[in-house]
Amino acid sequence: MTIIKAEQIMLNEPAHARKAHDERFAMGSAFMNGSYCGLHEAGVPIVDMGFMHADAAYDVVSVSKGQFFRLEDHLERFEKSCEKFLLINPYSREQTADILTNLVKLAGTQEAYVWWCVTRGMMPADRADLESYQPAFYAFVIPYLYIANDEQRTRGLDVMISKNYIRIPPSSVDPTAKNLHWMDMKLSMIEAVMGQKDWSVLTDADGNLAEAPGANIFLIKDGELYTPDSGCLEGITRKTTLELAREAGIPIHVEPVITSQLLEADEAFITSTAGGIMPINSVDGVVLGDTDGPGEITTALHNRYWEKRWGGWLATTVDYDTSVNL
Ligand SMILES: Cc1ncc(COP(=O)(O)O)c(C=O)c1O
Structure with a gap:
């Protein structure tokens, strides 16, 4: 038995081909705290504590042949990661799933790497006031990424x-x-x-x-x-x-x-x-x-x-x- 050339199949077979998409999403799509944009337009505020202190939880799910794999499992693990780090996702599980699905659709990727995170947001004036933290949600989709080709x-x-x-x-x-x-x-x-x-x-x-x-x-x-x-x-x-x-x-x-x-x-x-x-x-x-x-x-x-x-x-x-x- 030999290893299936999964990458070749993803790249060459019509059932895996990228769908038509707006040129804006050619590199990929992103969702930055409430709005969708092209990957090249996405930027995290420099004072976001996810960027400054890795103060965040994230997850990655993949799509192949136009299908998410174990999306519910990833969403559940993400909720648990947030809980463990005392982070609050501003979006519900259903809203999160919708955002990720929309990103895949915008990019037209039937083979996709789907990344999202919640950070503790920007540093508030009073760090001790835990109520004043405003968590931020960022997500992006790019064509499927392989650790090993x-x-x-x-x-x-x-x-x-x-x-x-x-x-x-x-x-x-x-x-x-x-x-x-x-x-x-x-x-x-x-x-x-x-x-x-x-x-x-x-x-x-x-x-x-x-x-x-x-x-x-x-x-x-x-x-x-x-x-x-x-x-x-x-x-x-x-x-x-x-x-x-x-x-x-x-x-x-x-x-x-x-x-x-x-x-x-x-x-x-x-x-x-x-x-x-x-x-x-x-x-x-x-x-x-x-x-x-x-x-x-x-x-x-x-x-x-x-x-x-x-x-x-x-x-x-x-x-x-x-x-x-x-
Ligand atoms: C540290 C670490 N271990 C294991 C994994 C594999 O996890 P999964 O199979 O859910 O992608 C990942 C995925 O990114 C990881 O970051």
Whole structure:
């Protein structure tokens, strides 16, 4: 079995093609605190605390073949992230879904990366007056974005377990609330790229695997699937992968996983909305399973993920034909 060339399909097949859209939305669409605009027109006030202090919660959902995937799950996770950070979304769940749908329609993207956030807004005159904070809502849609393109997923990613950085501790920033504290992940990525690797993986302070920048980590040993139980975002693609594995009768272990387990794994992969299931080829130079390229179970899960999505699994279909009231 070989890895489905999902990117090629998205770019070339008529059922995935971008719909007609106003030139203003050529780069993408945005919704900035109450109004829609082209992506190139979108700007965040420089004194917004989301920008200044990463004082925000966000989420990302994808659209493929004109269908949102697990939109309700993303909206629910977003609500929980806001609650955990004591942030109030000025829009209801239904209004949020409408805004995201309108952005997809404006951009005409049947393959879309849909990002939104709530920040604590601008610094009020009296910081202690918690009632005076006015949360801000920003969102944008761009054509679908891949962490790992077809070429990388076909050969498998070469990853490095970060030597210089650990994932920020959950008691500092709760990783189950999707947040903008990315510096540990960003610097570990730079470390990986400087080491000629594609991606990094971070551990916690005790050496347990946590997650990768923008992605959850999985490994397969003796036909069984392992993923960390804590220290990471409860990724929607992670949840999906666990469901696919269960369907395929693969035994699952959601529990602490140490680095040596990853180095000795038969297969491994990372998961994200921005790319689905992305096979790993090597870890710290060790080729997993002694064979180059994605493993069999990973390939099967990868392909099943896209086949099921394109078959309408947990989908919310976008109606591109009705116009958006700007
Ligand atoms: C830190 C982190 N972990 C994991 C993920 C994967 O989550 P999901 O599958 O919901 O995209 C992301 C997604 O951006 C992330 O930022």
